[in-house]
Amino acid sequence: MAELKELTSRSVDYSQWYQDLVIKADLAENSAVRGCMVIKPYGYAIWEKMQAELDRMFKETGHQNAYFPLLIPKSFLSKEADHVEGFAKECAVVTHYRLKASPDGKGVVVDPAAKLEEELIIRPTSETIIWNTYKNWIQSYRDLPILINQWANVVRWEMRTRLFLRTAEFLWQEGHTAHATEKEALVETRQMLDVYATFAENFMAMPVVKGIKSANERFAGAVETFCIEALMQDGKALQAGTSHFLGQNFAKAFDVTFSSKEGTRDYVWATSWGVSTRLIGGLIMCHSDDNGLVLPPKLAPYQVVIVPIYRNEEQLNQIDAKVAELAAKLRALGVSVKYDNSDNKKPGWKFAEYELKGVPVRLALGARDLENGTIEVARRDTLTKETLPIDNIEQHIKTLLDEIQANIYAKAANYRASVTREVNSYDEFKVEIEKGGFLLCHWDGTTETEERIKAETKATIRCIPLEGDKTPGSCMVTGKPSAQRVVFARAY
Numbered sequence: 115m116a117e118l119k120e121l122t123s124r125s126v127d128y129s130q131w132y133q134d135l136v137i138k139a140d141l142a143e144n145s146a147v148r149g150c151m152v153i154k155p156y157g158y159a160i161w162e163k164m165q166a167e168l169d170r171m172f173k174e175t176g177h178q179n180a181y182f183p184l185l186i187p188k189s190f191l192s193k194e195a196d197h198v199e200g201f202a203k204e205c206a207v208v209t210h211y212r213l214k215a216s217p218d219g220k221g222v223v224v225d226p227a228a229k230l231e232e233e234l235i236i237r238p239t240s241e242t243i244i245w246n247t248y249k250n251w252i253q254s255y256r257d258l259p260i261l262i263n264q265w266a267n268v269v270r271w272e273m274r275t276r277l278f279l280r281t282a283e284f285l286w287q288e289g290h291t292a293h294a295t296e297k298e299a300l301v302e303t304r305q306m307l308d309v310y311a312t313f314a315e316n317f318m319a320m321p322v323v324k325g326i327k328s329a330n331e332r333f334a335g336a337v338e339t340f341c342i343e344a345l346m347q348d349g350k351a352l353q354a355g356t357s358h359f360l361g362q363n364f365a366k367a368f369d370v371t372f373s374s375k376e377g378t379r380d381y382v383w384a385t386s387w388g389v390s391t392r393l394i395g396g397l398i399m400c401h402s403d404d405n406g407l408v409l410p411p412k413l414a415p416y417q418v419v420i421v422p423i424y425r426n427e428e429q430l431n432q433i434d435a436k437v438a439e440l441a442a443k444l445r446a447l448g449v450s451v452k453y454d455n456s457d458n459k460k461p462g463w464k465f466a467e468y469e470l471k472g473v474p475v476r477l478a479l480g481a482r483d484l485e486n487g488t489i490e491v492a493r494r495d496t497l498t499k500e501t502l503p504i505d506n507i508e509q510h511i512k513t514l515l516d517e518i519q520a521n522i523y524a525k526a527a528n529y530r531a532s533v534t535r536e537v538n539s540y541d542e543f544k545v546e547i548e549k550g551g552f553l554l555c556h557w558d559g560t561t562e563t564e565e566r567i568k569a570e571t572k573a574t575i576r577c578i579p580l581e582g583d584k585t586p587g588s589c590m591v592t593g594k595p596s597a598q599r600v601v602f603a604r605a606y
Contacts, residue, residue, distance in 0.1 A: 123404050128348040129276075135398060136277045139407050139471050149275045149282035153391070156471065157278075159415035160394055161285065165265065167317050167412075168287065168389070171309050177261040177289060182243050184267075185234040190242035193367040200334020201238045204270040206282075208234040236269040241335065241360070241386055244290045245368040252292060252382060254373045259302075260292040278395035279352075279606050286390035292382045294374065296361075299383035303359040306387040307340040310355035318393065319410040319523035320344050320400045321530055322354055323552070323601055325577025330561050333386075337361035343576040343601065345530045346399040349550015351576045351603035354396055357387035395606075400526050407472025408495055410522050411515040416452040418444060418511060419473045421464045423480035430455065433479055436504075440477075440489075443508040449515065469494060474518050475511055479504075495521050536599065540591045543602070547573045552603050556596035558589035567591065567602070576601040 121138065122130040136142055141157030144150075153161065169179070185208060191198045212228035215221075237243065244262070251257060269283050278284075289306060293299040307324055314322045322342035332339045336358040344354045365371070365381040374380050401408040411417045420441065422433040434455060441451045452473075454464055461478065468476050476499075478490040489507055492499035495518045502510065533551025537543045546553055557563060557575065568574050577600070584598045 121404060121406065124347065131404070132395075132399060133277070135402060135406060141394065141398075142277045144277070147282075149272055151277050151281050151283075153285075156415060157394060160397070160409070160413055161391055163413045163415065164313075164317075164393060165287075168309075168313055169263075169265075171313060172263050172287075172289070175261075175305060175309060177263045177291075179265065180262045181264055181266070182240050182247065184237055186237050186240075186243045188233045188235055190246060191235055193242065194335045194364055196363070197241065197335035197367075201270070204238050204272070206236040206269045206271055208236065237266070238268055238270045239386075239388075240264060240266070240268075240288055241290065241364055242368075245364040245370060245384070248290075248292055248382070249368050249370045252370055252372050255294050255375055258292055258294045258372060258382070259298060261289075261302075262291065263287055263289045276395075278391055278398070280392075284391050286388050288388040289386060291385045292365075292370070293385070294372065294380075294383070296383050299361075299385050300359055303338070303340055303357045303385045303387070306385070307342065307355075307357040310357065310387075310389060311342050313389075314342055314344065314354055314393075315523065317410065317412045318397055318400070319412075319519055319526060320354070320396060321523065321527045323577060323579055324581065325579045325601065327356075327577060328561075328564055328575045328600075330564050331575060333358045335360060335363055336386075337363065340580075341577050343603075344396055344400060345526075345533070345552060345603070346396070346606070347529065348399070349533055349604075351552070351601075351605040352392070352396045352399070353576070353605065354393060355387075355389040358385060360384035360386060401522055402472065405497065406470030408522065409472035409474060411474040411519050414450070414472065414474050416450045416473060417515055418449055418475045418477060419452045419454060419464075419468045420477045420479060421461050421468075422453075422455050423461050423478055425481070429481040432481070432484055436484060437479060440504070440508065444511060447508055447512045449508070449512060465492075469497075474515060477507075477511075493518055495525075538590060543567075543573075543590055544571055547571050547602070547604065550604070552576070552601050554583075554599040555590050555602055556587040556598075557600050558592050558594035558596055560592075560594075563589060563591050573602045573604050576603050576605060 121134045124131045140154050142151045142153045145152045210224045210228045212225040213222040214225040216223045265287050267285050272280050272282050275281050291302050311322050311324050314320045322344050324342055327339040327341055338359040340357045342355045344352045362381040364384050370382045371379050420437050424430045437453050444451050474494050476492040483489050487504055488501050489504045490501050536554045537546050587596050589596045
């Protein structure tokens with residue numbers, strides 16, 4: 115049991131704590147392919163929960179799922195200058211299409227005669243292949259809007275990786291929409307930002323700041339990038355989702371035009387938006403503690419685990435019957451339940467395992483509980499437990515899960531509020547950035563000032579907030595006019 119829970123403390127080494135937790139909670143592990151990960155069943159179950167909720171939200175806003183090729187002709191990436199510049203250093207390239215037996219009889223080698231006429235890029239993102247496809251789908255305003263989402267994997271060649279947060283291959287969704295007017299595309303961009311913010315706050319219990327990226331941090335090929343930014347327990351920011359207004363850049367690059375209602379020929383307006391398995395890293399770092407994962411009930415693979423405590427088979431049979439009755443009532447209320455009556459681990463070991471795995475509610479039922487008509491209820495967020503009457507306990511648990519969801523959000527929001535502060539001078543900024551958190555500062559809007567701050571402090575502008583105080587002021591570095599305070603932080 116001690117080995118199971120042996121995590122590095124967050125206060126000793128936050129990075130190692132994170133790595134330990136991902137491995138020991140059975141979420142993921144490093145693979146034989148450098149920089150890539152194996153997502154294990156428990157980690158993938160969390161991703162499936164995220165997928166299900168996001169997919170429902172996408173479809174409620176009129177989007178449909180489709181699938182586009184993994185491989186993209188190299189020439190496609192050359193068509194949008196900013197896009198190719200932004201991704202060129204991260205691309206994995208396919209150059210040949212066949213292997214052959216090695217002349218020395220040991221294994222296989224690339225067949226030099228099987229060189230591709232044009233190299234193929236493993237998608238780092240799909241704008242180019244999708245806009246080349248949309249060219250064939252769009253002739254008239256009647257074909258618009260196109261509202262497509264793709265669930266897929268992408269490859270961005272990363273040299274320094276960390277499970278879930280930054281890997282060479284990761285899973286994500288990418289939305290790609292086409293519109294007849296600039297206004298429609300901007301409405302779509304904001305709508306999807308709001309979908310992401312709602313998902314982060316209502317399901318992940320993770321408070322976020324909605325904002326616009328500076329030109330320096332903008333997606334390659336976008337006119338404007340909107341984002342949600344979250345704060346982790348170590349005071350670093352995490353970009354948790356982005357929604358891009360692409361203007362007509364990709365339509366022009368791939369010559370995608372349509373006949374308008376007025377009979378003119380116009381370029382299409384575009385958006386793209388995405389979140390990835392990086393959200394699992396955010397979920398871990400926003401809520402978990404030195405005892406293991408703390409999962410919000412809405413995304414936990416199972417919300418309740420029931421552990422029997424017994425001395426003999428007769429007692430186990432009685433407990434099994436009672437648990438079957440209780441589990442059925444919980445499931446009827448929409449609560450996911452796991453009953454662990456395996457006989458190869460002791461109850462104490464199971465308690466430690468489910469605490470490590472972040473199961474929101476743990477129920478323990480023993481022979482004495484059957485006699486007394488009681489059950490032990492333990493909650494993961496506060497590590498508290500109480501013994502309650504078993505009659506109608508399912509209603510109490512349903513309410514408790516809502517309470518846990520709200521409490522986890524409140525704890526994260528209170529932490530963020532405690533480390534968010536206004537800073538007015540650059541000298542003060544250099545001191546405060548070492549403490550972590552969100553710093554609200556005036557900035558003159560120039561890339562030069564932004565790059566200087568990043569070089570000298572490793573802090574970046576996380577976003578220009580869409581909500582809150584918009585009072586103008588003076589840049590903390592140059593003293594030049596500033597339209598409003600922006601959010602600075604060090605980030606993952």
